[in-house]
Every structure is written in C-alpha cells, then in structure tokens.
C-alpha cells in the first residue's frame with residue numbers, strides 16, 4: 762500500500778481548516794488522492810461527510826487498496842468514504858457530474874503543468890454547486906516571490922526534474938480561478954510554509 766509521511770504530518774493542520782471551511786454535511790470530490798491517507802483520516806474525523814477520492818487511472822488500484830482496507834474503519838457518524846474514481850483533470854469527459862459542496866486537493870498543483878492546473882480549476886468550478894468551495898493545499902508563491910527559502914529550493918528541484926512542474930503563483934491561480942467563475946474566499950497559512958487557498962463558486 763502507498764504511504765506518504767507528509768500526509769501524516771500535514772493531516773491535522775488541514776483537518777482544522779476543513780472543520781472551519783467545509784459546509785456541514787458536505788459531499789467532497791478529492792482530486793489526486795494519492796495514498797488515500799487524507800481521505801480515510803478526514804472521514805474518520807468529520808461527521809456527515811461524504812468523500813469521493815479520485816486519481817489518474819494508473820493511481821486508482823493502490824488508492825482503492827487503502828480504501829477497501831481502511832475506508833469503513835471507524836468513520837465519523839454519518840460519514841462515508843466512496844470507492845476511488847478514475848479522474849485525470851485534463852480529460853474533460855472524465856469529470857463526474859457533481860454537484861459537489863467542495864473540491865479538495867493536496868500537493869497536486871506543483872505536479873501538474875500550467876495548462877493542467879487551468880483544467881483543474883475550470884473542472885472544479887464545473888462540478889461545484891453554486892456557493893461550493895475549492896480548497897487547494899500546497900506551497901505557493903506570491904507575485905513571483907517565494908514565501909520561504911525551502912519553497913524556492915523545492916521549486917528549483919521540481920523544475921530540474923520536469924520543466925512543466927513547479928510551485929504555482931497565487932496571482933496566476935486567482936486569474937485562472939476568476940476566469941472559471943471562482944471567487945477568492947480565504948488564504949490560510951499552515952506549517953512548513955504551506956497554505957490552503959479557498960475559492961467559492963459564484964452563484
């Protein structure tokens with residue numbers, strides 16, 4: 762089974778943000794669920810949460826392995842973790858119909874190329890109910906300036922692996938989000954120079 766040490770470190774700070782910003786009784790689509798650790802943890806901690814994990818096709822079998830093993834272990838009252846869905850955000854026909862109360866994604870934007878990030882924001886807006894929220898966790902720069910040395914080094918490392926990858930800038934993310942019908946709602950600083958950017962789908 763896949764295991765991400767980073768998920769173990771960041772899951773509690775992210776949980777506090779979800780408790781504050783997810784509407785009660787939310788149905789959430791997670792994009793790029795990876796190991797599924799976030800999906801399992803959040804459905805164990807937040808009551809009345811329906812969580813739809815997803816991954817690119819090649820990532821679905823290991824993700825589904827965790828969900829099958831841990832998905833029904835002690836869910837919070839009224840919460841449910843659904844079987845993993847195959848979703849590559851740049852394939853427009855793969856997106857589920859929704860509507861969802863929220864879309865959540867962690868540490869994905871810097872892995873996706875710029876056009877894929879645009880497709881992610883547009884697709885999220887399409888499947889969100891009016892007033893629904895998009896929550897994006899990760900490291901971000903502001904107007905070309907990194908918020909920490911470690912993020913600058915991480916950005917350089919990603920670009921050395923693949924020039925299409927890189928820490929995304931909030932100015933560009935807000936421009937793309939606005940074009941897709943998403944309004945900025947919050948920008949929450951978290952440990953290790955990460956943040957959660959939150960947008961609301963225009964009604």
Ligand SMILES: C[S@@+](CC[C@H](N)C(=O)[O-])C[C@H]1O[C@@H](n2cnc3c(N)ncnc32)[C@H](O)[C@@H]1O
Nearest residue numbers: 765793794795817848849850851867868869872
């Ligand atoms: C660094 S991992 C993060 C995984 C998990 N969210 C976490 O926090 O541990 C990045 C994830 O983004 C996914 N991803 C990359 N490009 C994608 C795309 N075009 N559509 C959907 N997911 C994508 C990868 O498959 C991978 O699981």
